[in-house]
Amino acid sequence: MPLKSIEDISFAYGLNHYSVDKPLKDLLKTYTNLKNDFTELGKFVGSEVYESAYRVDLESRPRLVNWSASGERVDYVWIDPFEKFILNELIIKYGVNRYPFDNGTWHDHYTGIYLIGDPGVACILTITIQTAYALYKYGEGEIKERYKNLIGVGNRVEFGATWFTEPQGGSDLGANSTLAMKVSEGKYLLSGYKYFASGAGIADVSLVSAKTEKDKEGAKGLSLYLVPRYNSSGKLNYFIRRLKQKSGTNSVPTGEVELMNSEAYLIGKESEGIYYIMEDLTVSRLSNAMGALGIARKAYLEALGFARNRSAFGKKVIEYPLMIRDLLEMEVSIEGGMALAYKAINEFQKSINSRPPYSKEYHYARFLTHIAKNLTAEISSKVTQMAMEVFGGIGFLDEFPIERWHREALITPIWEGTSNIQALDMLESMIKKKAHEVYLEDLKYLVEESYDKNFTRKLFNNAIELMKWFSGLSIRDAEFYSKDFLRQQGNLLSSILLNNLAFQSGDELYDLVSKQYYRLYVEKKELELTDKYNEIISIHGGV
DSSP, X not given: OOOSOGGGTOSSTTSOTTTTOHHHHHHHHHHHTTOSOOHHHHHHIIIIIHHHHHHHHHHOOOEEEEEOTTSOEEEEEEOOHHHHHHHHIIIIISOTTTTTTTTSOHHHXXXXXXXXXXXXXXXXXXXXXXXXXXXXXHOOHHHXXXXXXXXXXXXXXOOEEEEOOOTTTTTOGGGOOOEEEEEETTEEEEEEEEEEEETTTTOSEEEEEEEOTTSOSSGGGEEEEEEESBOTTSSBOSEEEEEOOOSSOTTSOEEEEEEEEEEEEEESSTTOHHHHHHHHHHHHHHHHHHHHHHHHHHHXXXXXXXXXXXXXXXXXXXXXXXHHHHHHHHHHHXXXXXXXXXXXXXXXXXXXXXXXXXXXXXXXXXXXHHHHHHHHHHHHHHHHHHHHHHTGGGGGOTTSHHHHHHHHHTTTTTTTSOHHHHHHHHHHHHHTTOHHHHHHHHHHHHHHTSSOHHHHHHHHHHHHHHHHHHXXXXXXXXXXXXXXXXXXXXXXXXXXXXXXXXXXXXXXXXXXHHHHHIIIIISOOOXXXXXXXXXXXXXXXXX
């Protein structure tokens, strides 16, 4: 049963996490016209989901069961029954994974990931929708039909997984050594070892990368396969050697999987796997961006509640100018990240029908995704650290939820490709696909649709000058400075997007947030104390 005392140690628990978040609603109105209402989900994530994730991390982590009582190998991962209930509700009742395929968009799905916040629960939903995405777009026949169970519209709920990483290569997918041997049309036997296999022990079907012996070297020799948990004889199709012991993300089991003549089914075409994998990584990198912001938002709600409640030296902590400054920095950072992430999601939504060799719109979506993934991860790590400090000494105790949010944030710069990988992939999208040209054209439109055109034109000129400098570098120097370029260009874009939101929403407060974000991240100056600070730190009056 759920714990009964969490409301005594948490300031975020019990809030409707959708209703209090005006920037979220304004962004959804801009991109979806609020087609779907998340009020009930906001209530659910602020109560049952919040409590479940706290309990799992503290005392009820997944466990690997290798053997049945009759001596059979089962490799089953036990997860907390309350978490099982949560996952089923999120998929069936709240339809978080259903939106991109039925009565919604990717904006709606990622809103669910943001509201959930917990990266372990969100990871299970993400690897499941990644599997559904690949089957829906590139699968055929019965294989394709399995996507329905993964999004909650089939005969039963199933979970998916994406297993690409191997110990010898990490992010270098070209170093994959898992081999696929063809046994009949579309059917293969896979042998190899997957080192970071999230969802191991709970996944019904998994996407797995492998090479056939005749495949070319490197990443372009990869193919993508669907590996069921059980083979056609009803026997276990692979083995789980162990579960990882992690600092966070404990709601999702992550293990090491050994494939030994494991039955698998080809998805799409042989040797095109790297393209499908990169698409799937775009799905998860956007999830990482929104999940990072969801973590930051949860930490901020905790910090804001504590600052309002706690008294020190004769007055409430929130009345002190330094605390106002810290809360203002946290909120401005989150809103800048949200504007950037939703823009990247919107470009992905517009390019989802693109297939190899892909359209310029798809490459632009990738370009923005790399930037959004990096910046939101940095924001999450920073905001959660600041939020912990608001609590003082008790912020470091694991009996209070605030401590966990910082631990959870630290995975976001690493998951789905480290910050270095994102910078290099962004560079590749510029050199080979000219994605930056589409970006600069889009910036012109954003500036003309902004609240303060004089301000955003200045930012646009900065972006052009930055692009000219970066484009003039040698390949070696461009790689060296690519992460700095990503960060600077992303912060300029976030400032413009916030100003664009002021225009789209009619709320001039975003113009102020835009300029505060610009001071903080582009000019590297201190924030300005504004008489509108209370409106901003209360999440535009939402809390």
